[in-house]
Amino acid sequence: MKKSLLSWLFALGLFSGAAPALAAGCAVQDFEHFVSAGDECLVMARFGATDAPRTLVVWLHGDVSSGGPAVYHYAAAKEAAARFSAEGVLSVALVRPGYEDDEGRHSSGTNNGRRDHYTRANMQAVGAAITQLKDHFKPQRVVIVGHSGGAATAANLMGMMPGLSDADLLVACPCDLVSWRAGRKAWTQSENPMRWTDPIKPPVQVVAITGGSDDNTSPDLARHYVEALQAHGVNARFEVVPGASHNAAFRSPMVSDALSSLLQPDPSGSRH
Template identity: 35%
Template structure:
């Protein structure tokens, strides 16, 4: 059945006419009405290409957003869908604390320890929303994948696009949950992202907990090359290191640095250098050296620090 006469005026005020042969449907996909008539052959192909391009641009973004609208499991921000898992504490107020937990590079397996840590902190806290976040391009053991490019996990994926995607997702979560204040905890590569993020987005995070950090990326790569003899760690990268941006970190951002005393992957010397660089620019970071190697993020020592951060009344904002 041919569709009845339709017409539409686009924002420009121009009236477009299409033939019934070219549009044999009752309703336009985006709800516009179009008057049935005949387009002259001259220029019709070009005109239709432009119209269909507009239709595609209008349709694609809502469809993508519609597939990323479960805020407890995914966040649509910066035109990207970032996967999360959300764990609320038993007691909630209108303005809870928000904690974001970032995993490391996880070169050998899909990461999920950020979820376990977030759940542990939430179940032992009050008035907290703890969110384990899956970094751009990564997949978790359930097969969920955040938008973005994972990279090679050799210091190449702590750059501006990844930091921006994570920061925009945190901004969205802060708004949705009406957070009183925000804690960002990152491990290893996630710690490097945390250091870069608090410099690039100075008002976003109130307390950064940076654990096992390769805070000088190229120095860390040189150490990894000596440790592994893998060519992928040879040479310098054009990338961003937290130690290069300490002057941009605001004085009022609380920073807790934690390193394992026997860590050979991200030696504590890298954390200490970042600590000293922050001090030279007037910041007041806290440095903790704990027993253990690189994989200390879920250790009791780190859990105690995170639980204390949740209870820190001095950071709360209304």
């Protein structure tokens, strides 16, 4: 009886290499729709080179406070994979903890009603997912592109997990939560990127871009963050998209151009 049961399990592939990859956070981690994130499981979409990609570009969406699926960054990820196909780019759009895509897939964890959710647990989950992607695809270089809350996540991770990325592109970043929430209820559970600047050192490269007409995350939030990084010798720069709103900045050609500049290592520094 025991032998028959084992034979049946082998036939199903549960004790062989034919079984799907299992991970602590995901029942099935396929690196196509799902990636393990520590104790969580995040939804993902991938575009471009999957066979020995030169650069892994990870895209993180904003808070989508108006509700609905968090998939607006999929188009940007797909476009980047096409534009930079010759550079061997693999674009992966992650769906942050507690959010869902438009096909019924849900990232585990909580987004706390889409507010005050840049928590240490959520930062660690996203960082763990990116680590899984790095270990699986083995890129030569990693660039994280974040918009709004996704930019805050990327900025936090630079300080919390040094070496996770080689470069970061922060669009419409609320990079100082104290200033950002001034006059409103403070986000006391969230990690503040400005408080994680000290561990960030060269050779990581950073570009921050904010719309000149952004009435959500004012340009000064990212500008002051970049100045703090520059004080540590980090190759960081700040750019303004003239006349652009909070969401329009993410669609600006300046984002794609900045990404192009980050696909190559900083010639003044060595890889870590």
